[in-house]
Amino acid sequence: MRKILIIEDEINIAELERDYLEVNGFESEIATNGEEGFKLAMTNSYNLILLDLMLPTIDGFELCKKLRRTLDIPILMVTARKEDIDKIRGLGLGADDYIVKPFNPNELVARVKAHISRYERLINRGEHKQSDITVSNLLIQGESRRVFVNGEERICTAKEFDILYFLATNPNIVFSKEHLFERIWGYDSIGDTTTVTVHIRKIREKIEEEPSNPQLIETIWGVGYRFKK
Numbered sequence: 001m002r003k004i005l006i007i008e009d010e011i012n013i014a015e016l017e018r019d020y021l022e023v024n025g026f027e028s029e030i031a032t033n034g035e036e037g038f039k040l041a042m043t044n045s046y047n048l049i050l051l052d053l054m055l056p057t058i059d060g061f062e063l064c065k066k067l068r069r070t071l072d073i074p075i076l077m078v079t080a081r082k083e084d085i086d087k088i089r090g091l092g093l094g095a096d097d098y099i100v101k102p103f104n105p106n107e108l109v110a111r112v113k114a115h116i117s118r119y120e121r122l123i124n125r126g127e128h129k130q131s132d133i134t135v136s137n138l139l140i141q142g143e144s145r146r147v148f149v150n151g152e153e154r155i156c157t158a159k160e161f162d163i164l165y166f167l168a169t170n171p172n173i174v175f176s177k178e179h180l181f182e183r184i185w186g187y188d189s190i191g192d193t194t195t196v197t198v199h200i201r202k203i204r205e206k207i208e209e210e211p212s213n214p215q216l217i218e219t220i221w222g223v224g225y226r227f228k229k
Contacts, residue, residue, distance in 0.1 A: 002047040002116060003027045007037030007063070008078065009055050013101070017050060017078075020105040021112065034058025041067055047116050050108075053079040053090065061093055068094035072158050074115035078103070091198040094157045097185070118185070119158060133168045135229055138207055138216065140168055147207065154206040159184060163196075164203050167217060171229035174220045200225060 004021055008014035009032050018028040029044070031037035035057040041049060049067065053060035064075060077090045077098040090098055096115055099108055122145075133140040139148040145161050147154045156164065162184050167175070175183075177196040185195070204211040218226045 001025065001027045003029065003045065004048050004050060004112065005029055005031065005037065005041055005044070005046040006050045007031045007034065007055065007060075008050065008052040009033060010052070013052075013078075016105060017108065020109050024109050024113070026112070032056075034060070034063045038063060038066060041071060046073060047119075048074045048076060048112055050112070051075055051077050051095070053077060061089060064090060064093045064095055068157060069155075074119050074158065076111060076115060078108075091195055092202060096157070096159050097195070114185070122158065122162060133165075135168065135216065140165060149207055156203070156206060160199055160203050160206070163199055164207070164217075167225065167227035168229070171227045174224050174226045176224035179224065 002025075004026050006014050006017050006021075006028055008017065008030065011030075011032065014030045014032070018030060021028045029040060029046075031040050034055040037049075037051070037055070038058060049071075051060050051064060051067075055063065058066070060077060060079070064077070067075065074096045075094065077095045078101065079090070079098060080101040097111060099111060131142050133142065137150045141147070142165060145156075145158075145165075147156050147161065147164065163180060166180070166183060177193045180196050181193075200217060201211070204214050204217055208214045208216060216228060218228050220226055
């Protein structure tokens with residue numbers, strides 16, 4: 001049974017999330033503060049983390065940053081904040097998606113299922129062999145899902161790697177933000193353009209010598225992005 005970690009200090013919301021997830025076949029565990037959530041995440045095996053932003057002891061932003069240092073599983077932020085800057089910040093720290101309170105519990109379950117399904121397909125190495133890609137000083141290892149620049153490893157989140165690998169395996173083709181979102185996330189969601197933009201920026205910071213003047217992932221204004229090879 002797939003297991004979800006819910007990190008949420010409002011116990012009524014946490015229990016609502018747990019109830020809907022368990023009805024849909026997921027096992028769920030609740031942490032009511034950031035410190036407790038971090039300890040559980042580091043000592044147990046989960047398939048996805050639901051992470052509230054406004055948490056005691058360690059807030060959601062800082063906790064997401066700490067989790068991403070070692071965990072590659074999907075992180076779905078649940079927040080009452082509607083400001084774009086908070087969404088951008090969360091995505092920039094490694095969250096895979098966000099949902100704004102108040103939310104439809106069925107939508108939450110649908111997103112959880114979609115993220116877990118996509119993540120499991122991507123890490124299923126028996127499905128087909130993914131080749132390595134070398135461009136200039138960049139090495140992308142398809143099977144191990146690792147990225148190196150000048151021999152130094154650059155740690156990418158699951159979605160960052162997926163975007164980079166997809167673009168690199170389809171060089172010199174321009175893909176719109178909408179196409180990338182549909183390809184990588186696999187379902188419609190608000191804020192899709194923001195999500196893709198933030199992930200592209202984070203990828204550039206890790207692989208480009210000058211992120212403000214990218215040579216590998218080009219922006220084609222008004223159209224989308226292209227991996228130059």
